[in-house]
Amino acid sequence: MDSNAFSSPINSSVQENLIKVIGIGSGGCGIVRFIRQVRLENISFATYDANVIALDKYEDISIEIQFSKILFIIAYMDEVIGMETIPVIARVAKELNVTTVGILIIPPSYDTTDGKILEQNKSIKNVMQYTDSLQIIHGKSIVSSLGADFKIQNIINQHVLTIIGDIVNIITRNNMVAMDFVDINWALKGGGLGFVSSGIGKGRKRIENAIQDALKLPLCDGLDISEAKRLLLNFTYGKEENVSLLKDMDTIKHFIETMSLVETTFGFERGSNNISENAVKVTVVASGFEKNEK
Numbered sequence: 001m002d003s004n005a006f007s008s009p010i011n012s013s014v015q016e017n018l019i020k021v022i023g024i025g026s027g028g029c030g031i032v033r034f035i036r037q038v039r040l041e042n043i044s045f046a047t048y049d050a051n052v053i054a055l056d057k058y059e060d061i062s063i064e065i066q067f068s069k070i071l072f073i074i075a076y077m078d079e080v081i082g083m084e085t086i087p088v089i090a091r092v093a094k095e096l097n098v099t100t101v102g103i104l105i106i107p108p109s110y111d112t113t114d115g116k117i118l119e120q121n122k123s124i125k126n127v128m129q130y131t132d133s134l135q136i137i138h139g140k141s142i143v144s145s146l147g148a149d150f151k152i153q154n155i156i157n158q159h160v161l162t163i164i165g166d167i168v169n170i171i172t173r174n175n176m177v178a179m180d181f182v183d184i185n186w187a188l189k190g191g192g193l194g195f196v197s198s199g200i201g202k203g204r205k206r207i208e209n210a211i212q213d214a215l216k217l218p219l220c221d222g223l224d225i226s227e228a229k230r231l232l233l234n235f236t237y238g239k240e241e242n243v244s245l246l247k248d249m250d251t252i253k254h255f256i257e258t259m260s261l262v263e264t265t266f267g268f269e270r271g272s273n274n275i276s277e278n279a280v281k282v283t284v285v286a287s288g289f290e291k292n293e294k
Helices: 025-038 058-065 080-095 114-130 139-146 152-172 181-188 206-215 245-257
Strands: 019-024 043-048 070-076 099-106 133-138 192-202 230-238 263-272 279-289
Touching: 019 025, 019 058, 019 080, 019 152, 025 043, 025 070, 025 080, 025 152, 058 080, 070 080, 070 152, 070 181, 080 099, 080 114, 099 114, 099 139, 099 152, 099 181, 114 133, 133 139, 133 152, 139 152, 152 181, 152 192, 152 230, 152 279, 181 230, 181 263, 181 279, 192 206, 206 230, 206 245, 206 279, 230 245, 245 263
Parallel strands: 019 043, 019 070, 070 099, 099 133, 133 192, 230 263
Antiparallel strands: 192 279, 230 279
């Protein structure tokens, strides 16, 4: 790969470019290569493994994202190129009115002594200044939750795929109750620290079970959903499901009432081949959390 230029998709089109995913540094580029194999629709990709400040590649960035509506930027905390480049790309995106989601991975091996924590908080604050939403994946939380025997990189890849894939699905699918880019943009634009997660619920309390399943993931580590400022919930039912929304809506409204200080919106979707009968999947997009600093 030419380190002095973006690696752009073959035969990219304006429609595909509405959602852009950029990987920075060796870690971010590796995750982008993984996601490309899944072949998500309506997305184009780019990778960058050189410092855009040193190379003065602002014009290249503008061209690459000029038709985008949502931009995901993926980088690792322990790679200087990522921490320096996310704000640069995000600043260009802001000038083009592109909603920017930073996905920052803190690997399990990252030094968490007091000095490094202060340095980490300073770096995160700098990234948050320019991105609309920042999603942080803590490698140590994954290890604590799942154990060291799991292949951590595979789990991280899947978490990033969840964040991007679930947002793309909400935007591009036909929902029973309208939910589209406007709703996603509302949840993310200027949202600050947040998370995107999903869960599956079955049985009589499938709505409650789905929400609980989504919120127990390591991705949500340290974030209390009741402290979010904005909350988007999207519920997906199976293809053969004869959905009666009245009971489920009562359950959802009861849950929302417990989030009295959180602005909330929700939608419904039917037709997924991946959801079994009498089950429901919920995608949670939460933003507006305060960053706790030492």
